[in-house]
Amino acid sequence: MDIITGTLSAAVSVQAAYFCLAAIGLNVQFGYAGLLNFGQAGFLAVGAYGFAVAVASFELPFFAAVAVGLGCTALLALLLGIPTLRLRADYLAIATIAAAEVIRLFFGATFREYFKGRDGVSGFTADFQSVNPFDSSVLGFRPGEFWVMVVGWTLVVLSSVFVWLLMRSPWGRIMKGIREDEDAVRSLGKNVYSYKMQALVLGGLIGALGGLVLALGQNSVQPDNFNADLTFIVYTMLILGGAARIFGPIFGAIVFWAALSFIGAVLTKLTRGDDPFIPSWLMTDNQVGSVRFMVVGLCLMALMIFRPQGVFGDRKEIALDAR
Amino acid sequence: MPAEQTDSILVADGIRRTFGGLTAVDVDHLEIPRHKITALIGPNGAGKTTLFNLLTGFDEPDAGSWTFNGQDVSGKAAYKVARLGMVRTFQLTKVLSKLTVLENMRLGPTGQRGERFWSAPFQFLWRGQEDANTERARELLARFKLDAKEQDYAGSLSGGQRKLLEMARALMVEPEMVMLDEPMAGVNPALKQSLLGHVKSLREDGMTVLFVEHDMDMVRDISDHVIVMAQGKVIAQGTPADVMGDQRVIDAYLGEHHDTDITQERATEETS
Structure with missing residues (x-):
């Protein structure tokens, strides 16, 4: 029974919410615009740190600090985009993966x-x-945690609706x-560079909201929250749910996180x-953390074979x- | 045909493009007459596609300048050139596979309100314009016999249909000049005839057409003006009849087989 409740609470947890936001942002960049951003962790990191430092060191009010976090992220997207978006797609991939590591260090x-x-x-x-409306625990979650969950999932819904509105428009078609x-789009008189930049910034900002929720x-x-594997987990979630689909990243993030917990x-x-079902010469309980990733990996391989989309x-x- | 007497839509001077030691394009002077169909011919590697890329802003020349409608467009970004009314297609057809045929068409028109980030989320701002564009797209698709395919993914079309779609999509931009890079390549003979008809109808609609082609029969049939390139240089230009009688052209391009049907020649090349 606690396995099921544990799985369900993982599915709606703060972690699932920030993974969702990171995946929605990546969906804008990779799913729709085809930009290979391998540094989504860096965008989350800058959003989270920008906000955290603005409050902790400079004592800015909440919304001003949020603006600092988002502003820094937009700046990062511009810095990465200006030199690379005119070049072939792989250069963005190289620049972003390196930038994310540099940012973490x-x-x-x-x-x-x-x-x-x-x-x-x-x-x-x-x-x-201080503005938390919940003063007692809700559904077994501590009030502070539940408040973050409410805000996090609200952001997930709002950004999904925004992305949906954009992607059904001529802007999304471009x-x-x-x-x-x-090149085909360029030949029709569209400023491709500007559109790619818009996608990179928008996706980065949605990712930064994820970093905010995490914080x-x-x-x-901590720097370790933003290891390179964060980016790859987010990619996995996106592809699991289905790239270039509105519900793809949300479904992928929730299911991946819940499955991992389960x-x-x-x-x-x-x-x-004392007498475990799996004999201890095969596996001990302190190997669970790594073995669960192996199992998830196997499931994903099966998914890619039978349902690659x-x-x-x-x-x-x-x-x-x-x- | 003396250049001074014709009204030229495009005038180019001293365009040069080198790749390392190789001079791909070295054109002293070039004019494209307005409201005419101009064929750009030349053997493989003559620099035709490179010239196309340079003129449309997809590549940057080492030297040279050119004007379109009297306006200097040398070195302008490709999208700006297209907005000025000079729209190209590609030798290797570039349809957007995972968009439907209709969506491919709707991508064409410039100045769409819904393409701006801040107005895109609000459908009421761009719906009217979108409906008008859709209607025009349907008319063009009907003209190009693609109307039945409207909701299919462009990636599911045949090679010839893709050529048609690319041409129709270019027309959605409402260009003054259409530049077709080998529009007939890989298209079956029956479809070729209808494509030819479409190219001719562009001239009737008041557009200027510049196209690259290998098939001499076709060039003779539809073009008003022919430009011959060889090894990066323009070696002759004039009416089809003039050009085909020019000894330099025969030497450089047609070679000894110029009287035989080009398809036969291709067949013998393939077997050899």
Whole structure:
């Protein structure tokens, strides 16, 4: 029974919410515009740190600090986009993956008076929690946590609606056109560079909202929250749900996170105790953390073989690539 | 045909483009007459596509300047050139596979309100314009016999249909000059005839057409003016009849087989 409740609470947890936002942002960049952003972790990091430092070190009010976080993220997107978006697609991939690592190391090792090294920044959520309307626990979640969940999932809904509105418009059509063949779009008189930049900034900003939710949920930000594998988990979620679909990233993030929690709980149950179901020479309970990723990996391989377009994808579209 | 007497839509001077040691294009002077169909011919590697790329802003020349409608467009970005009314297609057809045929068409018109970020989320701002564009797209699709395919993915079309779609999509931009890079390549003979008809109808609609082609029969049939390139240079220009009688052209391009049907020649090339 606690396996099921554990899985369900993972599905609606703060983590699932910020993964959702990161995946929605990546969906704008990769799913619709075809931009290979391999540094989504960096966008989350800058959003989270920008907000956290603005409150912790400069004592800015909440919304001003949010604006700082988003502003820094937009700046990062511009800095990455200006030199690379005129070049072939792979250069953006190289630049973003490198930038994300540089950002993580930068936060971990420099300006210790602001970023506090590897311990990270903490103690910046007092303003946010002071307007928390919940004063007792809801559905087993602590009030502070539940408040972050409410805000996080609201942001997920709002950004999804915004992306949906954009993608059904001629603006979204240009994005999909650029993904298919940017020279064709250019030949029709569209400023492809500007549109790619808009997609990079928008996707980065939605990702930064995810970083914000992460920061609020943990009440701290550490460099290790933004390892490169964060980006790849987000990619996995997006492809699992189906890229270039509105519900793709949301479904992917929730299911991936819930499945990870479920498999972890099951494996823990099977390996714990004096006489565990899985013999200890095969696997012990402190290996659960890694083995669950293996199981998830296997499931994803099966999915890619039998449903390469993701859960919400359209098989006909994938078939076109094979021509 | 003396250049001074014709009204030229495009005038180019001293265009040069080198790739390392290779001079791909070295054109001293070039004029494209308005409201005419001009064919750009020349053997493989003559620099025709490179010249296309340069003129439309898809490549940058080492030197040279050119004007379109009297306006200097040398070195302008490709999208700006297209907005001025000079729209091209590609030798390797570029349809947007995962967009439907209709969506491909709707991408064409410039100045769409719904293409701006801040007005895009609000459908009421761009719906009227979109409906008008859709109507025009349907008319063009009907003209190009693609109306039945409207909701299909462009990636599911045949090679010839893609050529048609690309041409129709270019027309959605409402260009003054259409530049077709080998519009007939890989198209079956029956479809070729209808494509020819479409190219001719563009002239009747008041557009200027510049196209690259290998098939001499076709060039003779539809073009008013022919420009011959070889090894990056323009070696002759004039009416089809003049050009085909020019000894330099025969030497450089047609070679000894110029009397035989080009398809036979291709067949012998393939077997050899």
